[in-house]
Amino acid sequence: MKPRNRGLIVAVMLLFAASVGIQAVRDRDRVPFEPPGGMLWIQSGTAMKRMALGFDTLVADLYWIRAVVYYGGQRLRDRSERSYELLYPMLDLVTTLDPRFKVAYRFGAIFLTEGYPDGPGRPDQAIALLENGLRRDGERWEYMHDIGFIYYWWLRDYTKAAEWFERGGRAPGGPPWLAPLAATTLAQGGDRQSSRTMWRQLFENADSDWIRSSAERRLLQLDAMDALDQLNVIAARYAAREGRVAQSWPALVQGERLRGIPLDPAGVPYVINPVTGRVGLAEDSPLWPLPEEPQALRPVPEPPS
Amino acid sequence: MRSIALVAQAVFKESVRDRVPYSMVAFAVLIIAASYLISQLTAGQDMKILKDLGLAAIAVFGLLIAVFIGINLVSKEVERRSVFAVLAKPLSRSQFILGKYFGLALTLVVNLSVMTLAFYAVLLYVDLTTDALLKAAWPAPALDPRLVIAVVLIVAELMLVTAIALFFSTFSSPLLSALLTLGVWVAGHFNADLRNFEAVLDVRPVALLARAVYYLLPNLAPFNIRAEVVHGVPVPASQVALTLAYAAVYITILLLGAIAVFRRRDFK
Amino acid sequence: MAAIETEDLSKDFLVGFWRPRPYRALDRLTLSVGEGEVFGFLGPNGAGKSTTLKLLMQLLYPTGGTARILGRPVGDRSVKQRTGFLPENPYFYDHLTAEELLSYFARLFGLRGADARRRVSSVLDDVGIGSERRLRLRQYSKGMIQRVGLAQALLNEPDVVFLDEPMSGLDPLGRRHVRQIMLRLRDRGCTVFFSSHILSDAEALCSRVAILAQGRLVASGHLSEILAFELRGWELVVSHLSDEARAAIAPRVRSITALARGRFTIELPAEESPDRFLHELGSRGAQVVSLNPLRETLEDYFVQSVGAAESRQTGL
Numbered sequence: 001m002k003p004r005n006r007g008l009i010v011a012v013m014l015l016f017a018a019s020v021g022i023q024a025v026r027d028r029d030r031v032p033f034e035p036p037g038g039m040l041w042i043q044s045g046t047a048m049k050r051m052a053l054g055f056d057t058l059v060a061d062l063y064w065i066r067a068v069v070y071y072g073g074q075r076l077r078d079r080s081e082r083s084y085e086l087l088y089p090m091l092d093l094v095t096t097l098d099p100r101f102k103v104a105y106r107f108g109a110i111f112l113t114e115g116y117p118d119g120p121g122r123p124d125q126a127i128a129l130l131e132n133g134l135r136r137d138g139e140r141w142e143y144m145h146d147i148g149f150i151y152y153w154w155l156r157d158y159t160k161a162a163e164w165f166e167r168g169g170r171a172p173g174g175p176p177w178l179a180p181l182a183a184t185t186l187a188q189g190g191d192r193q194s195s196r197t198m199w200r201q202l203f204e205n206a207d208s209d210w211i212r213s214s215a216e217r218r219l220l221q222l223d224a225m226d227a228l229d230q231l232n233v234i235a236a237r238y239a240a241r242e243g244r245v246a247q248s249w250p251a252l253v254q255g256e257r258l259r260g261i262p263l264d265p266a267g268v269p270y271v272i273n274p275v276t277g278r279v280g281l282a283e284d285s286p287l288w289p290l291p292e293e294p295q296a297l298r299p300v301p302e303p304p305s
Numbered sequence: 306m307r308s309i310a311l312v313a314q315a316v317f318k319e320s321v322r323d324r325v326p327y328s329m330v331a332f333a334v335l336i337i338a339a340s341y342l343i344s345q346l347t348a349g350q351d352m353k354i355l356k357d358l359g360l361a362a363i364a365v366f367g368l369l370i371a372v373f374i375g376i377n378l379v380s381k382e383v384e385r386r387s388v389f390a391v392l393a394k395p396l397s398r399s400q401f402i403l404g405k406y407f408g409l410a411l412t413l414v415v416n417l418s419v420m421t422l423a424f425y426a427v428l429l430y431v432d433l434t435t436d437a438l439l440k441a442a443w444p445a446p447a448l449d450p451r452l453v454i455a456v457v458l459i460v461a462e463l464m465l466v467t468a469i470a471l472f473f474s475t476f477s478s479p480l481l482s483a484l485l486t487l488g489v490w491v492a493g494h495f496n497a498d499l500r501n502f503e504a505v506l507d508v509r510p511v512a513l514l515a516r517a518v519y520y521l522l523p524n525l526a527p528f529n530i531r532a533e534v535v536h537g538v539p540v541p542a543s544q545v546a547l548t549l550a551y552a553a554v555y556i557t558i559l560l561l562g563a564i565a566v567f568r569r570r571d572f573k
Numbered sequence: 574m575a576a577i578e579t580e581d582l583s584k585d586f587l588v589g590f591w592r593p594r595p596y597r598a599l600d601r602l603t604l605s606v607g608e609g610e611v612f613g614f615l616g617p618n619g620a621g622k623s624t625t626l627k628l629l630m631q632l633l634y635p636t637g638g639t640a641r642i643l644g645r646p647v648g649d650r651s652v653k654q655r656t657g658f659l660p661e662n663p664y665f666y667d668h669l670t671a672e673e674l675l676s677y678f679a680r681l682f683g684l685r686g687a688d689a690r691r692r693v694s695s696v697l698d699d700v701g702i703g704s705e706r707r708l709r710l711r712q713y714s715k716g717m718i719q720r721v722g723l724a725q726a727l728l729n730e731p732d733v734v735f736l737d738e739p740m741s742g743l744d745p746l747g748r749r750h751v752r753q754i755m756l757r758l759r760d761r762g763c764t765v766f767f768s769s770h771i772l773s774d775a776e777a778l779c780s781r782v783a784i785l786a787q788g789r790l791v792a793s794g795h796l797s798e799i800l801a802f803e804l805r806g807w808e809l810v811v812s813h814l815s816d817e818a819r820a821a822i823a824p825r826v827r828s829i830t831a832l833a834r835g836r837f838t839i840e841l842p843a844e845e846s847p848d849r850f851l852h853e854l855g856s857r858g859a860q861v862v863s864l865n866p867l868r869e870t871l872e873d874y875f876v877q878s879v880g881a882a883e884s885r886q887t888g889l
Contacts, residue, residue, distance in 0.1 A: 002634045005565040012561050019554045020520045026527065026547040069498045308681060315669070315677045322668035322709075385664045390725055393630050393658035394681040395650050572632040573586065 049097055060098035067091055067104075071111050075118060084120035087111060091129055099136035105129055109146050110214060113154050115289070123154040144168035145178060149198065152185060153291070162186040177201060196222050220265040221287050228290075231262060231270065231279040238277075245277025308396045312404020313411060320374050320412045328416075332366045333423050352443045353535055355431060356452065359424040360531045364459050367417055368490070371463045374412065375470030376482035378405040379563075383572060384479065392572075399564040402471070406560060409467050414460060421456050445537035454545060455534040461552040462528035466490055468559035469523065475567040493525035523555055574644050576733050576764035577606040577629065581638035584624050598624045600788040601638065606766055606781070608732075611759050613775035614768040615871075616785035617879055622768040623661055625785070626737050629766075630658050642733060654682065657726035661737035661768075663718060667711035671702055671721050674710065675728060682729040696724040701750055715742040723751065727758075734758060736767035740774055752778060772871045784875060786882035792874070799874055807841040810862040811854060818857035822850075836862060 049056055067090040074082045091108040095101055109126035111119055127150055130143045137143075148164030151157045162182040169178035181201070184194045196219065203215035238255050239245045246252035249261045249272060261269045268285035272278070281288050339358050379402070382388040391401065425448065432440075432447035445451070469489050473482040499515040527548045530540045582602040587593035599621040606612045616622050627633040629640055631648035640647045643655060665674050672693060679689040697706050700720040710718065719742045726734055739755070740748045755778055758765050769775055775782055776796065783793035792799065806827065814837050819829060827840040841850060851861055 002569045005569065008561050008565040012558050012565075015554050015558045015561070016521070019551060019558065022547055022551045022554060023520060023524060026544060026551065029541065030527065030544060066498075311677060311680050315666070318673065319666045319668050386660060386662070387664045387666060389627075389630070389632055389660035390658065390663060390665065390678070390722070391681075392632060393653060393656070393660075394678060395653040395683070396681055397650075569634070571586075571634060572627065 046096065048093055057098045057101075060094050060101055060104075063090055063094045063097065064101065064104050067094060067108070067111075071119075079117045082117050084111075084122075087120055088122065088125045088129070092132070095129065095132060095136065102133075102137070102140075102142070105133035105137070105143060106146060106211070109150065110211070113150055123150045126150055126154075139171045141168040141171035141174035141178065144171055144174075148182075148185075149202075152198065153195070158185050175205070192222060192225065217287065218291075221290050223265045224281060224287055225290060227262065227264070228270070228279055228281070234258075235272070235277055235279055245275075246272060247274040247277065248272060308400045309404040309407060312391075312396070312401055313406075313408035316378065316405055316408025317411050317415075320409065321415075323374065328366050328370060332362055332420050336362055336424060336427055352431065352435075352447060355428065356445075356449075356535045357531070359427070360452070360455055360459070360535070363417060363420050363424065363456060364462075364529075364531070366420065367413060367459060367463045368466060370413060370416055371409070371467045372470055372483055372486050372490075375409055375467045376474045376479050376486060378409060378471055378474060379567070380474035380477065380479045380482050386572075388572065398568045402475070402564050402567050403560065406468065406471055406563075409471075410464050413463050413467065417456060417460050417463070421453070424452075445535070449534065449537070451534045451540075454540065455531050458528045458530055458545065458548060461549055462525055465523060465525070465528075465552050465556055465559075468556045468563075472559045472563040472566075475563045475570070489523065490525065493523045494529075496522050496524045497526035524551075528552070574608070575605045575641075576608045576610070577604070577612075577640075577642055577766055579604045579625075579629075579638065579640045582625070582628060582635055582640050583637040584621075584628060584633060585636040595636075597788050599628070602785075602790055604783060604790065604793070606764060608764055609759065609762050610781055611755060611765045611779050612767070613779035613782040614766060614785065615770065615772065615775055615782055615875065616768075617770060619787075620785040621788040622770075622785055623737055624788075626658075626661075626735055626766075626768060629735060654729065655732045657729060657731035657734040659722045659726040659734075659736045659739055662741065663722035665710050665718070665721065665725075668709055670709055671697060671706040671713075671724075674721065675725055678725050679728050684728075692728060696727050699727065699754060700724045701747075716744060716747050719743055720747070723754065727754075731763060733764040733766065736765065738769060739767055740769065740771055748774070772875055776871045782871070784878055786879045789882065791878045791882045796871070799871070804843045805867040805869055806843045807845070807847050808865045808867055809839045809841060809847070809850070810836055810864075811839065811859045812836045812862055814854075814859045815857060818854065818859055821857070822854070825850075840867070 048059065067087065070090065071084070071087060074084055087108075091104060091112070094104045095108070098104070109130050112126035112129065113119065113121070113123045115121040127147055130147050130150075133143045134140065144164050145168045148161045148168060151164060152161035162185040165178050165182035165185060168174050169176075169182065181194075181198065184197070199215050199218045199222065203212055203219060234256050235246055235252060238252055242255065246255065249269075252258065252272065253261065263269055264281060264285055264287060266286045268282045268287075270279050271282045273280060281290055336359055339355070379388075382391075388401075392398065428447045435447075440447075466486065470482060470486040473485045477485065496519055499519040527544070530545075532538075533540050580603050582599060582604075583597065584599040585595035585597050588596045602621075602625060614622055614625065624633065628635050629642065629647055642649075642652045645652050669677070675693040675697065676689055679693050684692055700723050702717065702720055702724065705713070705717065710721065713721065719739075723736070723739065726736065736755075739751055743751060752774065755765055755767070759778075765778075767778075779796055781793070781795050782799065784791050810832070812835055814835075819837075822839070823829065825841075825845065827842055828838075830838045830840075832838055841847065847864055851864070854861065
């Protein structure tokens with residue numbers, strides 16, 4: 001008769017449990033070492049293309065995954081240790097290997113523009129990547145829109161932004177809302193309302209969950225900024241009446257008869273700076289940090305009545 | 306125990322006379338040629354490059370030995386039916402499997418020791434022929450004893466790979482076993498990336514799946530401390546010890562699995 | 574106690590990749606081989622001979638039935654200690670020498686040091702491997718490998734030996750040699766169980782045979798029982814046979830076949846008296862070269878029983 005394996009199977013399962021335990025203990029203290037200077041050995045896309053032996057798009061996929069993991073991995077590290085210097089070379093490698101890798105251009109641009117510490121904060125590289133896309137992948141309105149967007153949101157160059165939106169509207173397949181966007185951008189240059197329109201367009205037309213959720217976060221940030229403006233008006237009113245700034249929420253809640261400590265759209269309470277008395281976003285809020293607005297564009301707080 | 310040792314001894318004798326000497330010769334030629342060229346071509350960083358190259362060569366040649374002899378251990382014996390005469394001897398199938406495994410493990414240890422000695426000899430040569438000014442720029446001394454720890458972890462990794470090869474070869478053909486083993490080896494090295502995926506991926510079931518795969522597939526990345534050693538970065542002893550313990554547990558799992566499959570197998 | 578005993582031993586293999594169906598390679602084999610017997614296990618290719626041997630060596634696990642060797646279940650360590658096995662077309666390790674291979678196996682049998690060396694050297698002498706024993710096996714011819722295979726089966730001076738096609742790959746001299754070894758084993762009291770499809774070997778060696786066809790036992794018994802050694806006729810070889818003499822005897826014989834140099838083979842039916850016939854031929858000037866009785870051979874019996882089994886199977 002064939003021997004039975006029941007005992008062996010039980011032993012194997014117990015040993016698997018032990019191996020998971022050992023790994024968990026080991027991973028607790030393990031810091032993967034990254035040699036200085038990074039480890040992207042081959043940075044030239046053309047050299048890599050030769051070495052890929054015809055599997056260009058497959059190698060591009062692998063490097064794209066590596067780029068995503070690299071970006072995600074850096075975001076997981078302590079803020080002081082994050083470095084994104086390999087991100088652009090990787091994305092450039094990916095898009096050279098596979099010039100029609102739309103996701104790599106568009107997501108890559110988002111990764112690159114994201115400000116430090118959540119990203120390298122390099123809108124210039126993002127624009128370069130997208131312009132490469134236009135050169136290699138043809139006149140796609142999406143890339144033009146994205147470039148315009150970077151000028152608008154990150155570089156605050158509204159003329160350039162309008163130019164690109166305009167170009168996108170004329171490009172084959174360009175959506176009808178791009179041309180009016182160019183007009184508003186030029187006319188109202190960076191007011192919160194036109195930003196909101198733009199993010200909402202992105203949110204509604206996004207072809208990926210990641211872009212959608214990132215647009216949603218921006219929209220929530222805009223809501224938070226509106227709320228903060230109102231709250232600071234209230235705080236200013238309190239300071240004017242009491243002759244000193246509100247140093248904590250209980251004082252402000254009581255003095256201004258608020259219904260409680262106000263929460264930001266992500267559900268985290270706002271914080272009060274005890275020195276200046278200004279209300280701001282908590283650092284542990286997922287919406288932190290808020291994008292910066294040029295001083296001139298901030299709505300002027302109404303004087304206390 | 307004696308039977309296991311006898312099988313192991315036969316495996317060792319057979320594989321030493323097989324291809325292993327050639328790979329060692331290839332290794333020695335490669336490393337000596339490389340060190341000579343590098344000392345001619347570069348300045349300053351040649352010690353780092355030499356160590357990178359030496360450790361990589363030890364790992365790669367070791368992998369070749371582990372996979373291509375490892376899969377032959379059982380599947381070739383079954384395919385060519387030499388197993389028939391052996392199993393008719395007073396020897397259980399599990400003793401046969403264990404003997405095969407330890408025989409190859411012994412082959413690996415001997416081979417890697419020889420390669421390591423050759424490696425140290427080249428390092429010694431470069432150390433003696435380099436002047437003190439250049440040596441000051443080296444991140445770690447030439448004859449760094451930590452290199453041995455890197456090699457020990459390479460041996461542990463290769464023993465794990467051998468166990469994988471042995472496991473596959475108890476039920477599939479030599480070619481398929483080789484492909485499967487290399488596949489697991491590649492997956493084992495990318496495995497650590499699965500943990501970072503969670504940071505990028507919001508989808509909960511996928512993240513859980515990635516976590517499960519991470520724990521079940523052999524995780525080979527921690528065995529690679531070559532970069533740390535070459536750059537003179539300390540590796541905590543607890544990490545090394547836990548990684549070795551992990552290797553021991555995982556190898557036991559694979560050997561038990563191989564025995565479980567092999568003892569119930571019909572030899573047509 | 575029987576040396577080898579099987580009862581309803583059956584083995585199914587699964588065939589077909591997408592929808593595997595069981596294929597019966599051995600069907601309820603019941604067999605008993607006494608101690609000291611030389612037992613021939615006969616059958617055409619694919620009859621299930623090797624399957625049976627592998628079941629007895631526990632290289633296969635049976636689908637049903639039992640098998641015992643020396644009164645103990647197969648695969649038992651003490652059984653393996655007392656048996657030898659020569660697989661069909663054996664193959665060993667390319668890079669070991671015959672001596673190394675056998676000393677490895679000898680030590681698996683528990684022999685040590687000088688005992689092992691002495692034993693290895695004596696079995697290699699037995700099977701006729703001389704100074705070649707120091708060469709690696711990859712340099713051996715098929716016949717030499719077969720001899721090494723035989724040597725490893727005899728290392729432990731077994732009480733039961735299983736030989737799967739022991740004569741295959743051997744030249745006529747080699748076959749005679751192996752036959753002598755088998756007879757020596759028998760004289761020593763060892764049970765020899767061997768499979769073959771070469772019947773003359775079996776006829777020369779066996780006390781008993783079993784014939785297998787399509788997985789089933791179709792006949793078994795003592796050779797003398799199976800073949801009653803019935804006279805089937807006479808074979809007469811003559812020379813100087815004149816044409817009219819030939820014409821005269823033609824109606825009374827089964828056949829006349831011309832051989833070289835003016836000789837003829839004449840086959841007489843069993844009822845014809847050879848004496849009278851010889852006398853008559855002599856008077857017609859023919860000279861008798863030889864006269865032999867024709868008896869039933871194992872081959873006839875084999876063809877008959879296997880043929881019957883096959884026609885039952887196909888329904889013809």
